[in-house]
Amino acid sequence: MKYFLTLLLPLLLLSCTPGPKAIEPGKDQCRYCKMTIMEPHFAAEFVTQKGKVFVFDDIKCLALSQQDGSLQSRGTAYYVNYFEPSDFIPQEQVHLLKSEELRTPMAGNVVAVRTENEKSKLKTEKGAIETSLHNAFH
Amino acid sequence: MRFTKLYIICLLALCLTPNVKAATQLPNSSEELRLAIEQAKAYDTVYVQGDYCFESPIEILKPLSLIGLEKPSLDFQMTGDGIVVKSDSVLIEGLHIQNIKKSSINDHAAIIIQDAQYCVVRNNSIHNGFFGIYLAEARKCLVSGNELRGIAGIEQRTGNAIHLWQCDSIDIRNNHLYNHRDGIYLEFVTNSLVYNNLSEANIRYGLHFMFSHDDRYEANTFFKNAAGVAVMYSNNVEMIRNHFKDNWGDASYGLLLKDIYDGKIVGNYFYKNTTALLMEGTNRLDVQHNEFVSNGWALKIAANCEGNKINYNVFRRNSFDVSTNGSVVMNGFNRNYWDQYDGYDLDRDGIGDVPFHPVSLFSIMVERVPESLMLYRSFLSFLLDKTEQMMPTVTPSNLVDSFPLMKQPKNKTANLQMTYDAEN
Numbered sequence: 437m438k439y440f441l442t443l444l445l446p447l448l449l450l451s452c453t454p455g456p457k458a459i460e461p462g463k464d465q466c467r468y469c470k471m472t473i474m475e476p477h478f479a480a481e482f483v484t485q486k487g488k489v490f491v492f493d494d495i496k497c498l499a500l501s502q503q504d505g506s507l508q509s510r511g512t513a514y515y516v517n518y519f520e521p522s523d524f525i526p527q528e529q530v531h532l533l534k535s536e537e538l539r540t541p542m543a544g545n546v547v548a549v550r551t552e553n554e555k556s557k558l559k560t561e562k563g564a565i566e567t568s569l570h571n572a573f574h
Numbered sequence: 575m576r577f578t579k580l581y582i583i584c585l586l587a588l589c590l591t592p593n594v595k596a597a598t599q600l601p602n603s604s605e606e607l608r609l610a611i612e613q614a615k616a617y618d619t620v621y622v623q624g625d626y627c628f629e630s631p632i633e634i635l636k637p638l639s640l641i642g643l644e645k646p647s648l649d650f651q652m653t654g655d656g657i658v659v660k661s662d663s664v665l666i667e668g669l670h671i672q673n674i675k676k677s678s679i680n681d682h683a684a685i686i687i688q689d690a691q692y693c694v695v696r697n698n699s700i701h702n703g704f705f706g707i708y709l710a711e712a713r714k715c716l717v718s719g720n721e722l723r724g725i726a727g728i729e730q731r732t733g734n735a736i737h738l739w740q741c742d743s744i745d746i747r748n749n750h751l752y753n754h755r756d757g758i759y760l761e762f763v764t765n766s767l768v769y770n771n772l773s774e775a776n777i778r779y780g781l782h783f784m785f786s787h788d789d790r791y792e793a794n795t796f797f798k799n800a801a802g803v804a805v806m807y808s809n810n811v812e813m814i815r816n817h818f819k820d821n822w823g824d825a826s827y828g829l830l831l832k833d834i835y836d837g838k839i840v841g842n843y844f845y846k847n848t849t850a851l852l853m854e855g856t857n858r859l860d861v862q863h864n865e866f867v868s869n870g871w872a873l874k875i876a877a878n879c880e881g882n883k884i885n886y887n888v889f890r891r892n893s894f895d896v897s898t899n900g901s902v903v904m905n906g907f908n909r910n911y912w913d914q915y916d917g918y919d920l921d922r923d924g925i926g927d928v929p930f931h932p933v934s935l936f937s938i939m940v941e942r943v944p945e946s947l948m949l950y951r952s953f954l955s956f957l958l959d960k961t962e963q964m965m966p967t968v969t970p971s972n973l974v975d976s977f978p979l980m981k982q983p984k985n986k987t988a989n990l991q992m993t994y995d996a997e998n
Contacts, residue, residue: 462777462800465825470832470854472778472801472825474755477678539681539739543761543785 454487456514456524468497468506469542476521478540478547484511495532496544499573515548518558525550534572535564546572600643604628614638622646622669631655634664642668645699649673656684656703663692672701676731683708683733687715695720705733706754714743724754726777734759735776738766746771753777757799760786767792774798780821783808791816802827802847808834815841822848828869831856838862844869850892853879862886863983871897871937880904888982889913889932893950896932896973897941903973907932911979919980930978933969935962 459476466473467490473479480498482490490507492498495515501507515530517523530548533555538545546567549555558564601607604626611634614620619639625647631654634640638661647670650656656671664687671684683705687693691713699721700706706722709715722735735751738744740762747769751757757773760766761784768791773780780796783789783805790812796803802821805811811834818828828847829839833855842864844850850869851861854876865888866872872892873884877900888911889895895912909925917928936955939946949955962969 463825469806470825470830471804471806474778475678541784 454483454485454511456481456483457489458522459491459516464491466491466493466497468492468501469494471541473541475541476516477518478538479516479521480548481514481516481524482507482511483514484509494540494542494544495546495548495569496540496542496573499544499569502569503573517554518547518549519554523550531555532567532569532572533558533564534567535562537562538564544573600624608632611638611640617663622648625649627651629653632657634659634661636661637663639665640667640669641665642670642698645670647672650675650684652676655682655686656700657686659685659687659690659693662690664690665694665696666698667694667696669698670701671698671703674703674705676704678731681705681708681733681737683737686710687712691715694718699723703733703735704731705737706735706751708737708739709741709744710739712738712741712744715741715745717744717746717749719748721750721752722754723752726753726755732777734782735773738763741766745769751776751780756780756782757796758782760784760789762786764788766790769793771795772797776800779804782806783811786811790814795819796821796828798822799826801825802829804830804832805834805837806830806832809836811837813837813839813842816843818842818844818847818850820846822846824848827852830854831859834859839864843867844872849874852876853882855879857881859883860885864888866890866892866895868892870894874898875903875905876900877902882906883908885909886979886983887911890982894934894937894940897937898933898970898973899941901970903970905973907973907975909977909979910975911982912975915978917978924980926978926980930975931963931966931969931971931973932975933973934959935968938968 459473459479461474461476464473471493473493478494480492480495513527514524517525525548532546532548534546536545538547600621600623601610607626610620616636621641621643623643623646627649650673652673652675654675656674674684675682684700684703685695686708689711693715695707695717697719701723702725707717724732726732732755734756735754736758738760742764744766749771751773753775755778757776757780758768759782763786766789771794774797776799779801780799781803785807787809792814795817798820821828826848828844828850831853836858839861840863844866845868847869849871850866852874856879858881861884863886868891871894872889873896875898882905885908890913912930915930917926919926935958
């Protein structure tokens with residue numbers, strides 16, 4: 437039985453698919469700016485093809501590391517939903533909004549939401565305008 | 575010079591604000607207190623005594639002194655902000671404020687000063703404030719002698735004790751900051767002074783600079799904060815005579831420098847930190863007369879740092895003195911005292927005749943393969959270091975102290991006593 441389990445273990449590990457991981461506030465460090473993450477609703481992640489997860493405290497940090505090539509690998513970016521910190525939005529479905537009132541940790545002031553509903557909520561409450569990674573940080 | 579100016583302005587603010595004119599009558603209930611503030615004329619003083627409960631913030635829209643007698647308690651019952659100041663020349667003194675609403679969308683605070691100047695917040699205590707004292711677009715204000723005690727629970731939902739955003743010429747002194755997110759947080763703050771504060775057990779940084787230029791912090795103690803002190807994206811910051819103690823943990827630093835230019839780190843004392851001083855993208859800094867004692871890594875200097883002068887420092891009982899991640903070093907190390915130096919001084923001028931290479935092969939190995947730390951103090955690591963000393967191949971050859979001191983210089987830090995609460 438014991439041997440059987442030991443044989444099973446590598447199989448279990450193999451079966452993991454790469455994906456975003458939940459952010460632990462107060463523990464995870466931003467890969468770009470080294471800051472400890474305290475506000476997960478501003479965060480973003482980058483998951484490499486091999487399944488390594490890089491965490492960023494601000495969408496600005498993700499954008500800057502993509503630009504300067506410090507990620508050194510291919511992968512997918514995920515954005516944390518501003519209204520639901522456990523919801524990771526992939527690049528294709530994300531709506532990015534910018535507002536000076538948001539005050540993100542790195543002063544990028546851009547957040548991510550998933551639905552039209554959330555989008556209009558941010559627009560009315562914080563006076564946010566729609567943007568893209570390229571427009572916001574270039 | 576700009577600090578003397580700042581000091582004078584703050585003194586002026588002190589002299590001008592408590593201008594007692596109105597007859598004093600103590601308000602008995604929270605409604606009466608609200609009414610008293612509303613009916614007071616500009617530059618009146620409102621005295622407060624006793625305990626009050628509130629269900630909405632108190633707004634101060636005119637120059638006013640609000641002074642507590644025998645620490646009256648103002649309980650905001652988790653409903654929102656505490657005292658919101660939107661006027662120049664307001665004094666808030668001697669109050670005990672508690673229970674501010676926690677929220678991840680809005681930054682609620684016990685005392686908010688918004689777009690104002692010449693305000694003084696003095697000798698208050700704030701318990702369970704989400705944010706403690708929040709200054710936004712304030713100029714020439716004094717925050718002194720306050721005690722802020724947060725409740726940082728498992729959910730990590732707490733704000734910064736003293737939070738400054740887009741401010742200029744602020745004096746923050748003699749405060750005690752405990753168990754908040756950041757003890758003091760400065761974002762877009764210029765020409766300000768942080769003096770003689772005690773910042774401990776905060777769940778992120780004891781003090782945190784973001785995009786804040788021409789500031790200075792002096793004689794503060796940062797103790798047992800989760801990640802130490804961070805100075806980021808800021809130019810011309812002077813860090814003088816501070817104590818960084820017991821910032822211990824995986825991602826913990828005494829002082830983290832990231833992308834900063836032109837500053838001074840003089841006379842500081844680093845004791846028992848995992849990494850005492852981490853420099854990344856740091857340029858043209860003077861790191862002088864500091865003492866690094868009993869740290870894991872005394873100094874981690876990334877290869878993208880340039881033109882720093884690291885002179886007259888003392889390195890004692892550190893596991894690793896200096897560690898770096900590249901082979902090119904464009905910083906000067908001179909006349910430091912290293913307790914791991916075993917050279918000789920034949921001409922007896924107090925300077926060792928053999929240059930000292932503070933980076934050991936083992937520290938580079940640990941930098942690349944952290945797991946190899948398991949071999950620390952083993953015979954193997956000893957052998958590695960000895961071979962490297964004889965035939966340097968991997969360690970950067972120009973990271974060298976050519977004039978290592980034989981004796982410890984008498985640093986001012988050793989005798990520095992924190993005078994916290996002497997002025998309270």
